[in-house]
Amino acid sequence: MVDYVKHAIQDDYSDEYSHCYGCGRLNEEGLKLRTGWNGDKTLTIYEPRAEHTAIPGFVYGGLIGSIIDCHGTGSAALALHKKNGHEPGDGIEPPRFVTGSLHVDFLKPTPQEVPLKAIGTVEEIHPKKWKVTTEVYAEDTLCAKGEVIAVVMPDTFLKK
Amino acid sequence: MVDYVKHAIQDDYSDEYSHCYGCGRLNEEGLKLRTGWNGDKTLTIYEPRAEHTAIPGFVYGGLIGSIIDCHGTGSAALALHKKNGHEPGDGIEPPRFVTGSLHVDFLKPTPQEVPLKAIGTVEEIHPKKWKVTTEVYAEDTLCAKGEVIAVVMPDTFLKK
Numbered sequence: 001m002v003d004y005v006k007h008a009i010q011d012d013y014s015d016e017y018s019h020c021y022g023c024g025r026l027n028e029e030g031l032k033l034r035t036g037w038n039g040d041k042t043l044t045i046y047e048p049r050a051e052h053t054a055i056p057g058f059v060y061g062g063l064i065g066s067i068i069d070c071h072g073t074g075s076a077a078l079a080l081h082k083k084n085g086h087e088p089g090d091g092i093e094p095p096r097f098v099t100g101s102l103h104v105d106f107l108k109p110t111p112q113e114v115p116l117k118a119i120g121t122v123e124e125i126h127p128k129k130w131k132v133t134t135e136v137y138a139e140d141t142l143c144a145k146g147e148v149i150a151v152v153m154p155d156t157f158l159k160k
Numbered sequence: 161m162v163d164y165v166k167h168a169i170q171d172d173y174s175d176e177y178s179h180c181y182g183c184g185r186l187n188e189e190g191l192k193l194r195t196g197w198n199g200d201k202t203l204t205i206y207e208p209r210a211e212h213t214a215i216p217g218f219v220y221g222g223l224i225g226s227i228i229d230c231h232g233t234g235s236a237a238l239a240l241h242k243k244n245g246h247e248p249g250d251g252i253e254p255p256r257f258v259t260g261s262l263h264v265d266f267l268k269p270t271p272q273e274v275p276l277k278a279i280g281t282v283e284e285i286h287p288k289k290w291k292v293t294t295e296v297y298a299e300d301t302l303c304a305k306g307e308v309i310a311v312v313m314p315d316t317f318l319k320k
Contacts, residue, residue: 019216020214020220021222055317063181065262066225102264
């Protein structure tokens with residue numbers, strides 16, 4: 001398991017799609033989540049900030065949900081981009097997904113001051129709809145499981 | 161429908177339980193979500209910050225998930241407190257819940273610059289486990305539906 005995502009799909013989103021609080025490289029206050037391939041799994045690594053606490057010492061569940069959310073749309077984008085013959089860093093703009101649904105099962109209290117690793121498995125359930133199953137680890141402890149249904153962003157979305 | 165929650169359950173949590181990024185009154189960087197009764201429903205009102213964007217003009221889904229999460233634990237606390245004969249503001253410390261699971265269905269893009277209202281229905285499914293079904297509105301538009309399974313926080317949680 002690598003400790004750094006070298007080529008992330010979010011690095012290649014166009015500027016107009018790069019303002020997401022969770023994963024936009026242009027959102028100064030945001031989390032700047034980055035998702036790449038790790039073998040045939042997808043990987044997002046994030047160390048929560050001190051304020052991302054539920055009770056002192058443990059990570060806020062909504063932050064874990066946010067990681068699973070953006071990891072999900074990023075993973076779906078990676079998978080469709082791969083299906084189209086591309087990979088992050090090759091200079092081709094990837095597809096952009098939105099979240100249709102998000103589910104999180106919180107299994108154990110998640111300790112702070114540890115980088116969290118979200119590891120995803122992507123499955124195409126429709127050409128425009130992908131399911132991403134995610135496990136979130138703090139070191140070797142599985143703390144949460146998630147599922148995102150990610151949908152290709154409609155062309156009209158920006159104009160609405 | 162009121163526009164302000166006068167007595168919120170989070171106002172009465174003890175200091176040690178008031179550091180949550182989502183709903184802790186002592187978390188300076190947090191969202192400070194506040195949940196109270198509105199008739200037999202529960203209500204949380206929050207206007208997302210400018211940076212809480214998915215793409216410009218629309219609210220970040222992870223933020224909506226965070227609202228549903230804390231609204232869920234807060235609603236469960238309200239309901240158990242009521243079952244025990246209490247209400248926010250009566251000077252009795254309420255029970256504190258943790259999130260067992262979180263589910264969000266994103267129905268429509270959620271516009272920014274509008275206060276969001278999360279309206280919850282609480283159901284006891286076990287003395288220590290409550291289900292909270294939530295609808296999130298931007299003005300009159302239902303933008304997301306959520307479900308939280310909230311569990312009474314174990315006494316040992318703070319000591320772990």
